[in-house]
Amino acid sequence: MEKILERLNQTCDSYSLSITQTKSTMVKFADSKVTTVQNWNVSNVSILLTRRNKFLTSTFSSIEEMEKSLPSLNEKLGLLEPTELVPTISESDKMVRVSNTDERISMAINDPSPMVKIILDSAEHPLFGTLNLVETTRKLVTSSGFDGEETRNYFVSYFRSIDKGRSGHWSTVSSDYSDSSLSSTVKKSAEYASIDGEATLDEGRHDVVLSPSVLANLVEIIGYMSSAYNLMSSMSFLAKSKPGDNVASSKFTLRDIPKNNMVGSFNFDDEGTLTFNKPIIENGTLKTFLFNNSLGKKYNAKSTGNAGWVEPRPWALEIEKGDVKEESLFDGNLIFFNNNWYTRLQNYYEGQFSTVGRDAIIAFKDGKPVGRIRRARISDKLPCIIKRIESLSKDVYKQMWWEIEVPTISPFALIKDVMITKG
Amino acid sequence: MSNRSDDVERILHYAEKRGFDYIESRYHSLDVQNFSVLNGVTTNVNFSLSSGFSVRVAKDNMLYFFSSPDEQKLKESLNYFHPIDAKPWTPSIEKNENLYKGNYEVAQKIPLDMISLEEKIRYMKGVTKEITDIKISSKIVSFEIDYIESMEVKDIVTSDGSKVHGKVPRVWNIYSIVMKNGDRSINSFADELGSSGGYEVVNSWNLSEYLSGKVKSFDEILSKGISPSTSTQDIVLSGQIAGIIAHESAGHPFEADRILGREGAQAGMSYLTGRDLSSDRSFGSEVVNVVDDPTLPYSMGFFLSDDEGITARRKFLIKNGMIDELLQSRITSAKFNVRSNGSVRASDFTGEPLIRMSNTFFLPSSIKFEEMIEDIDDGIFMKSFMEWNIDDLRWSQRYVGLEAYEIKKGELGSPILFPVIESNTNKIYNSIVAVDNTLSFYAGMCGKGEPSQGVPVWMGGPDLKLKGIKVKKLGD
Numbered sequence: 001m002e003k004i005l006e007r008l009n010q011t012c013d014s015y016s017l018s019i020t021q022t023k024s025t026m027v028k029f030a031d032s033k034v035t036t037v038q039n040w041n042v043s044n045v046s047i048l049l050t051r052r053n054k055f056l057t058s059t060f061s062s063i064e065e066m067e068k069s070l071p072s073l074n075e076k077l078g079l080l081e082p083t084e085l086v087p088t089i090s091e092s093d094k095m096v097r098v099s100n101t102d103e104r105i106s107m108a109i110n111d112p113s114p115m116v117k118i119i120l121d122s123a124e125h126p127l128f129g130t131l132n133l134v135e136t137t138r139k140l141v142t143s144s145g146f147d148g149e150e151t152r153n154y155f156v157s158y159f160r161s162i163d164k165g166r167s168g169h170w171s172t173v174s175s176d177y178s179d180s181s182l183s184s185t186v187k188k189s190a191e192y193a194s195i196d197g198e199a200t201l202d203e204g205r206h207d208v209v210l211s212p213s214v215l216a217n218l219v220e221i222i223g224y225m226s227s228a229y230n231l232m233s234s235m236s237f238l239a240k241s242k243p244g245d246n247v248a249s250s251k252f253t254l255r256d257i258p259k260n261n262m263v264g265s266f267n268f269d270d271e272g273t274l275t276f277n278k279p280i281i282e283n284g285t286l287k288t289f290l291f292n293n294s295l296g297k298k299y300n301a302k303s304t305g306n307a308g309w310v311e312p313r314p315w316a317l318e319i320e321k322g323d324v325k326e327e328s329l330f331d332g333n334l335i336f337f338n339n340n341w342y343t344r345l346q347n348y349y350e351g352q353f354s355t356v357g358r359d360a361i362i363a364f365k366d367g368k369p370v371g372r373i374r375r376a377r378i379s380d381k382l383p384c385i386i387k388r389i390e391s392l393s394k395d396v397y398k399q400m401w402w403e404i405e406v407p408t409i410s411p412f413a414l415i416k417d418v419m420i421t422k423g
Numbered sequence: 424m425s426n427r428s429d430d431v432e433r434i435l436h437y438a439e440k441r442g443f444d445y446i447e448s449r450y451h452s453l454d455v456q457n458f459s460v461l462n463g464v465t466t467n468v469n470f471s472l473s474s475g476f477s478v479r480v481a482k483d484n485m486l487y488f489f490s491s492p493d494e495q496k497l498k499e500s501l502n503y504f505h506p507i508d509a510k511p512w513t514p515s516i517e518k519n520e521n522l523y524k525g526n527y528e529v530a531q532k533i534p535l536d537m538i539s540l541e542e543k544i545r546y547m548k549g550v551t552k553e554i555t556d557i558k559i560s561s562k563i564v565s566f567e568i569d570y571i572e573s574m575e576v577k578d579i580v581t582s583d584g585s586k587v588h589g590k591v592p593r594v595w596n597i598y599s600i601v602m603k604n605g606d607r608s609i610n611s612f613a614d615e616l617g618s619s620g621g622y623e624v625v626n627s628w629n630l631s632e633y634l635s636g637k638v639k640s641f642d643e644i645l646s647k648g649i650s651p652s653t654s655t656q657d658i659v660l661s662g663q664i665a666g667i668i669a670h671e672s673a674g675h676p677f678e679a680d681r682i683l684g685r686e687g688a689q690a691g692m693s694y695l696t697g698r699d700l701s702s703d704r705s706f707g708s709e710v711v712n713v714v715d716d717p718t719l720p721y722s723m724g725f726f727l728s729d730d731e732g733i734t735a736r737r738k739f740l741i742k743n744g745m746i747d748e749l750l751q752s753r754i755t756s757a758k759f760n761v762r763s764n765g766s767v768r769a770s771d772f773t774g775e776p777l778i779r780m781s782n783t784f785f786l787p788s789s790i791k792f793e794e795m796i797e798d799i800d801d802g803i804f805m806k807s808f809m810e811w812n813i814d815d816l817r818w819s820q821r822y823v824g825l826e827a828y829e830i831k832k833g834e835l836g837s838p839i840l841f842p843v844i845e846s847n848t849n850k851i852y853n854s855i856v857a858v859d860n861t862l863s864f865y866a867g868m869c870g871k872g873e874p875s876q877g878v879p880v881w882m883g884g885p886d887l888k889l890k891g892i893k894v895k896k897l898g899d
Contacts (some may be wrong), residue, residue, distance in 0.1 A: 026873065026874070028685075028873060029512075029688070030469075030512050030683075030684045030685045030687050030688075031512065031684055032510070032556045033509065033510040033511060033512035034485060034507055034509045034510065034511060035486070035510060035512040035513070035685050036486040036487070036488055036512075036775060037485070037486070037487050037488070037507055038487075038488040038489075038490075038586075038775055039487070039489050039490070039500050039504070040489075040490050040491070040492075040773055041489075041490075041491040041496045041497070041499070041500055042475070042490065042491060042492060043492060055468065056468040056469065056470065057467070057468070057469045057470075058469065058470040058471060058472075059469070059470075059471035059472070059473075060471070060472050060473075061472065061473050061474050061475050061492035061772075062492045062493065064477075065472055065474065065492075068469070069472065073470065076470070076540060079539065079540070079541055080465075080468060080540070080541060080544075080798070081465075081541060081544070082462060083465040083466075084464050085466055086466055110503055110505065111510075112503040112507070113505060113507055113508050116507060116508075116509050117508070117509075120509060128684065128687035128688035129688040130688060130689070130873050132873075135779075149589060157521070158688060159688065160688040162687070163671075169688075195477075203899075223600075229466075232461065232462075232565075233461055233565050233567055233599065233601075234564045234565040234601040235565070235599060235601065235610070235612070241617075243853065285426060310466060310467045341691075341815060342812035342814075342815075343812070344810045344811055344812045345610075345612075345809070345810060346610070346810035346825075346841065346897065347608060347609070347610040347809070348610050348612070349564070349601045349603075349608050349610050350600070350608060350610070352810070352897065352898075353810065354810060354812060354821055354823075355812070356812050356813070356814050356815070356819070358691070358814065358815050375814055375818065375819040375847075377812070377819075377821060377845070377899075379821075388831045402688070402689045402873060402875065405658060419898070419899075421821070421843075421845055421895070421899075422845065423819040423820060423821055423844075423845030423846050423847060
């Protein structure tokens with residue numbers, strides 16, 4: 001390793017070397033059976049090299065592969081033309097060592113059978129889903145002398161219970177394992193699957209309650225849209241706003257929370273800047289875009305500790321809880337979306353999108369569930385969704401699954417006048 | 424064979440000594456070079472090499488998958504493995520006679536490494552300048568081009584005798600455009616240009632001309648576009664929209680693992696789940712023929728052996744409006760009493776091999792486009808799309824037009840602002856009354872699996888004529 005760093009010091013103006021080693025096991029379930037057990041022991045070695053207004057990035061599966069490729073990377077770097085926007089390494093020579101692991105998760109990576117038993121014993125209906133156990137060590141060394149290493153582990157589980165054609169979904173993610181959290185995730189999916197009856201729905205505007213999962217899926221897009229790269233490319237409805245502008249309901253606060261108890265902490269970014277929790281939108285007001293050093297400089301701002309050498313990104317998100325009891329949100333006539341998928345945008349600049357409801361879409365009349373609605377979409381604009389947030393639940397839930405890649409803490413949300421379409 | 428064939432053989436033999444019933448051993452590398460030019464500025468230049476091994480084994484029909492870039496670590500994982508005490512989902516692992524034994528490769532007429540990276544970047548900057556210099560009434564707010572080239576190499580051996588070496592270079596272009604005119608804006612994010620092959624693929628795109636056409640068309644839509652009439656009408660869908668329909672509502676729901684519920688908590692199931700195909704194979708109108716064909720030369724989804732070592736071939740999913748064949752693997756075929764038809768792929772060495780589409784498309788006929796629209800008095804031609812999605816049974820689907828035009832008395836007319844089709848599989852496939860004689864293909868990255876695996880595909884078809892489809896306005 002020292003030889004590699006020495007060579008980098010000789011050939012580049014600056015560099016950042018990131019090595020992530022991951023051991024993980026994933027068990028997948030279908031129809032209450034195990035479809036496959038997957039086990040990974042992998043590395044991701046990424047490097048940023050800069051020289052006189054030129055840069056390149058590179059990623060390998062092993063340090064050996066990277067070492068072999070260094071001469072040709074240096075040659076390629078030399079041949080590039082200068083560019084205006086070059087990633088900048090932070091002037092930090094700090095040493096950071098963080099280890100935050102749960103022994104139960106580490107052990108289960110080698111033998112997940114006890115957790116599999118808890119899952120299958122908790123299933124009341126045919127169960128589909130995933131248990132993912134992850135332990136990862138991330139190292140970062142930069143040409144400024146930054147030397148960081150953090151080890152963390154976490155588990156993600158999500159389940160879909162299917163009872164006589166009716167399905168329900170729930171997910172959780174945590175860096176603290178508990179049997180009860182696993183079994184309650186299975187049971188919560190079964191609760192939604194058990195809601196009976198059929199209801200009809202006319203296309204048009206309705207009040208809706210979004211589950212934490214649906215809200216997190218939509219807000220994840222807003223999280224990425226707050227990246228300064230998407231401000232620069234205008235692939236964001238937020239590109240029309242500036243910090244201080246009102247962009248959402250006063251009830252809505254969205255934070256980037258690298259310090260969290262979902263997947264452990266991300267303590268430093270890819271440029272060697274120490275991370276910190278921050279509001280992106282606070283009480284409806286846009287507070288900041290997410291910056292790395294070079295985009296911060298371009299927009300007269302400081303890095304927010306969200307590098308990405310090229311594109312800043314959110315680490316983990318939190319939607320601040322509200323002041324309403326969960327059950328009170330359902331008072332009145334409304335549509336509840338337990339889950340969604342396939343969110344696609346017609347226009348990122350306007351935030352025009354649609355997403356398909358799945359699992360339990362329930363019609364509520366006078367606060368009572370009256371039946372399940374088949375095949376409904378939310379077809380609206382993201383800025384309208386966050387402006388029309390009426391109330392949020394007191395209880396929040398940690399969410400991560402196939403359609404939520406950024407771990408997110410999210411409440412239930414009541415949103416007024418949302419366009420629902422059917423096909 | 425490559426120098427990795429010995430490695431995968433060694434891993435196979437190592438696993439064999441541990442008493443598994445079935446073993447696949449794979450070396451898989453993806454060597455990628457990509458860069459981005461945003462508003463004329465190079466914002467990213469990246470080289471990545473993902474390379475490593477995976478081994479998938481079965482013991483008493485329970486499947487285990489191990490992956491590592493390091494052979495020794497992979498062997499350690501095999502040694503530490505604890506059998507799971509649970510019911511296996513897989514009924515049996517098929518031993519297939521149609522095994523692939525040999526090499527395949529896509530030739531590069533102009534090798535990708537013959538053109539320097541700097542020349543490629545200069546070319547894309549030149550394209551950017553030509554596009555942003557076009558005199559139009561709308562403002563180009565942002566314009567980004569991403570160029571991606573890759574070389575995928577696989578060595579696969581299986582315990583029943585497959586021995587595969589495959590090598591596929593690919594070139595891909597992604598562009599995004601944001602344009603504004605008064606209160607109106609339009610946004611395109613498109614990845615349709617892509618093929619396997621060498622740099623000749625880039626030359627074949629005529630990128631400046633292609634993107635100029637797009638920008639002028641978007642300008643016309645912004646400045647002259649009218650709202651669609653929200654009524655039931657005859658519509659014509661381009662080969663691009665035919666492609667996404669074939670992919671989403673014929674290809675995915677014909678994946679046998681999805682029908683059986685194996686992806687139930689992720690990408691969902693299928694409208695064919697639970698249907699008795701031995702008694703009823705009716706599907707759509709008799710002009711509908713949809714195939715999945717990995718053997719198309721220079722396609723994005725090209726392969727001659729699948730990742731279970733089975734020889735690949737063209738599959739008719741829908742023949743003359745009837746369900747013909749599903750996409751099968753070694754672990755699903757027994758449930759349908761058929762043999763695997765070689766439909767399995769993994770995105771990289773960390774990916775479990777899964778049933779995947781390759782190049783999925785409607786087949787054309789002999790009718791010309793003009794003949795197809797001549798009897799439409801009042802309809803819509805939808806040429807391209809931006810927003811689309813489909814439910815997790817692959818039934819209710821939505822496509823929102825980006826470039827769309829009126830059809831008036833058999834001729835194309837004014838541009839239309841973002842018409843919406845939100846319909847279902849039964850209605851769409853039974854409303855197709857004609858397909859024309861064109862055939863075009865569009866690249867895409869298809870997602871499936873957990874962890875999600877993106878694999879390159881083509882989607883396409885001729886222009887399709889549909890009778891009596893309800894059209895909605897965006898926002899209604």
